[in-house]
Amino acid sequence: MQEEQIIRCIRNEADAAERAEVGQWIAQSGENRALALKLYRIHRNMEHLHAIGRVDTEAAKRRIHERMAVAAPVRRCTLRPRFAFAATLAVLVVAIVAGIGYFSFDAVESVRMTELYADTGTTRTITLSDGTQVWLNANSTLRYPEQFANDNREVELDGEAYFKVTKSEGRKFTVTTADLQIEVLGTEFDVDSYNISGRTSTVTLVSGKVRMSYTDEDKLHSSIILKPNQRAELDASKKLRLFNTSSATSAGLWKENKIVFNHTSFASAVRIIENRYNVSVRVNNPRLYDYTFSGTFIDADLDTVLRFLSLASGIEFDCSALDSASDAKQRRIIEAN
16 A cells, blocks of 8 residues: 555546555554554555644655555654643544445544653553553553543553553554554553664563564564464564463563673663663673573662673673762663673
């Protein structure tokens, strides 16, 4: 499906045959529907910004086209400040009548949206309008409506969060990240999916059942159903790995101010340390990425964690740049050799 066809339908410039084709494509899957809705929102926002001279419309169209090519959810620009704002949700109506496909984008309701951000070294908790509990890890953003729609519950995540979803008959709960879409009815799971180049996205299921949708290495839409004590990892090359683990409950222990390394790669350990302690680790020896670590820390300071990693592997950490950092908000530097 070409994005130009959807744009023509949004502008009411498509003929009946093209509308039918686009309508049938949208009806094929929830992912197609979500992508069309997001394209609609982007197009409308793009028109508004173009009118006030603040957007390069051709560059925006190129980005949309690239995302359409891989049939992945459109990535949003994360707004870091914690604030609530009004957003119009576009509702898509698909109907096939007498062999002719008809659909329209219609803004039918204004829904109050909120963004919650957990700063470096902090965690946040929130109970959503349906009773679902969410723990948000450091450097993470959750975007959610103040009130969920009647038939669906959707939130967006950039970072890591632990969800304890309240069961609601016939109303699925969907978490969308830059790389994944997770659908559940009632369950507990951890999502680790920071929108950072080269990062691996991870979903760990504690209880219940979830469907994880993603775009694979062949740029095809794929999905997998996870069972309790399973962890799925999608790396930067879009390769999926599935693990059976007896320690799925450790996935959310960060919300209790614990650091748990369970055969954790050095790259993942670095990311955890950077988020927890507001530092930046420079890895000067690529061989360090071959190490994995296991251990649990409760309310540990940075020096304790680094000392453990050093004793377990022989890695030398140079923290001299910590004392010379003049700005407390600026990430301090640790050299790993």
